[in-house]
Amino acid sequence: MADEVSLLDYWPSMFGMRTKMALAEKGVAYEYVETDPWVKTPLLIEMNPIHKKIPVLIHKGKPICESLIQLEYIDEVWSGTYPMLPSDPYQKAQARFWADFIDKKFYDPSWKVWGTKGEDQVAAKKELLEHFKTLETELGDKTYYGGEVFGFVDIALMGYYSWFKAMEKFGEFSIETEFPKLNEWTKRCLKRESVVKAIADSDKIIEYAYALRKKFGAE
Amino acid sequence: MADEVSLLDYWPSMFGMRTKMALAEKGVAYEYVETDPWVKTPLLIEMNPIHKKIPVLIHKGKPICESLIQLEYIDEVWSGTYPMLPSDPYQKAQARFWADFIDKKFYDPSWKVWGTKGEDQVAAKKELLEHFKTLETELGDKTYYGGEVFGFVDIALMGYYSWFKAMEKFGEFSIETEFPKLNEWTKRCLKRESVVKAIADSDKIIEYAYALRKKFGAE
Numbered sequence: 001m002a003d004e005v006s007l008l009d010y011w012p013s014m015f016g017m018r019t020k021m022a023l024a025e026k027g028v029a030y031e032y033v034e035t036d037p038w039v040k041t042p043l044l045i046e047m048n049p050i051h052k053k054i055p056v057l058i059h060k061g062k063p064i065c066e067s068l069i070q071l072e073y074i075d076e077v078w079s080g081t082y083p084m085l086p087s088d089p090y091q092k093a094q095a096r097f098w099a100d101f102i103d104k105k106f107y108d109p110s111w112k113v114w115g116t117k118g119e120d121q122v123a124a125k126k127e128l129l130e131h132f133k134t135l136e137t138e139l140g141d142k143t144y145y146g147g148e149v150f151g152f153v154d155i156a157l158m159g160y161y162s163w164f165k166a167m168e169k170f171g172e173f174s175i176e177t178e179f180p181k182l183n184e185w186t187k188r189c190l191k192r193e194s195v196v197k198a199i200a201d202s203d204k205i206i207e208y209a210y211a212l213r214k215k216f217g218a219e
Numbered sequence: 220m221a222d223e224v225s226l227l228d229y230w231p232s233m234f235g236m237r238t239k240m241a242l243a244e245k246g247v248a249y250e251y252v253e254t255d256p257w258v259k260t261p262l263l264i265e266m267n268p269i270h271k272k273i274p275v276l277i278h279k280g281k282p283i284c285e286s287l288i289q290l291e292y293i294d295e296v297w298s299g300t301y302p303m304l305p306s307d308p309y310q311k312a313q314a315r316f317w318a319d320f321i322d323k324k325f326y327d328p329s330w331k332v333w334g335t336k337g338e339d340q341v342a343a344k345k346e347l348l349e350h351f352k353t354l355e356t357e358l359g360d361k362t363y364y365g366g367e368v369f370g371f372v373d374i375a376l377m378g379y380y381s382w383f384k385a386m387e388k389f390g391e392f393s394i395e396t397e398f399p400k401l402n403e404w405t406k407r408c409l410k411r412e413s414v415v416k417a418i419a420d421s422d423k424i425i426e427y428a429y430a431l432r433k434k435f436g437a438e
């Protein structure tokens with residue numbers, strides 16, 4: 001197994017995309033194990049018995065679950081190259097705060113905007129736009145969320161990038177028009193090989209979103 | 220301001236109790252600012268404009284929000300005394316996983332079991348008991364969640380201790396009977412001065428829970 005690292009992941013997962021970016025930034029080779037989370041494979045259940053969710057990072061046979069925890073782990077184990085988190089405790093706390101914000105606040109409306117219909121979708125859109133606005137304001141005129149260096153929060157949010165087009169399509173809004181700074185930030189992030197290699201094709205994600213809409217009874 | 224640290228907190232908050240335990244374990248003196256989160260005070264809005272929630276830890280004038288992020292910050296800034304998180308990256312990831320589990324899974328049914336009624340309460344109780352079972356199993360025969368040392372996960376879960384009696388009362392179950400290992404663990408934790416000083420009186424919490432039940436329309 002390459003560098004004794006493997007990743008149980010599913011191609012559309014915004015969480016898996018984060019971990020793939022982090023591993024690429026650190027130059028860590030790994031075995032990729034495509035794992036549909038709707039099918040609870042024995043390996044998935046063995047490696048993540050509590051949540052039974054991907055991504056699961058396996059290092060030397062031991063599983064690390066939850067993408068942000070994986071990012072912290074990767075940053076600590078492969079600490080010699082490219083730090084993802086700032087060393088200053090306050091800056092680090094701020095990075096953790098924004099990544100946590102993305103998972104606590106952004107995630108829910110980000111899927112409901114394409115995965116629901118009617119009033120639920122209207123409410124999700126309103127909430128999602130507020131969160132995009134918050135993230136646009138926090139970015140401000142900085143190059144990346146942490147300043148000059150592509151880091152923890154950039155990876156946390158760029159994990160969602162492949163889903164942006166689906167959010168825009170079903171939510172009927174334009175990131176380019178409404179959140180120009182965030183839009184320019186995505187372009188900067190997309191210049192990184194780690195990002196380009198990790199992300200899924202936005203059109204394929206839209207097809208997948210259509211399939212999930214049917215599954216969720218929203219179509 | 221004592222050691223340039225202050226804490227905006229509200230006495231019944233399980234999250235604030237965590238931070239108080241951590242500060243006490245580290246021997247950090249601080250100014251306590253009682254802040255009812257139902258009243259959005261100008262200071263709370265200034266210090267936590269995104270979530271407008273307590274606890275907010277303020278160090279040298281700068282706010283750190285979200286209790287688990289505060290614990291990490293406290294562990295890093297006052298690193299000379301009593302490490303809360305293990306130094307080994309894998310053990311650290313495991314500690315983060317369980318603290319995250321408590322917030323992601325345990326929190327929701329833990330308040331719904333006393334804050335709702337009817338079917339919602341029945342569902343919350345079922346879920347809560349499953350999570351208690353998971354936490355009992357994870358503890359197993361260890362002294363503390365991390366092994367021999369009272370640490371990050373112990374603090375994360377003991378934050379809820381003052382609410383256990385309310386959960387038992389409204390949920391009609393007994394931690395002592397159903398989760399004996401966890402019950403013994405609480406007794407061990409309660410021998411620590413940091414814990415005793417941080418926690419609220421369980422009977423006052425029950426009174427507060429009654430007031431909230433009325434507010435939520437569950438009474």
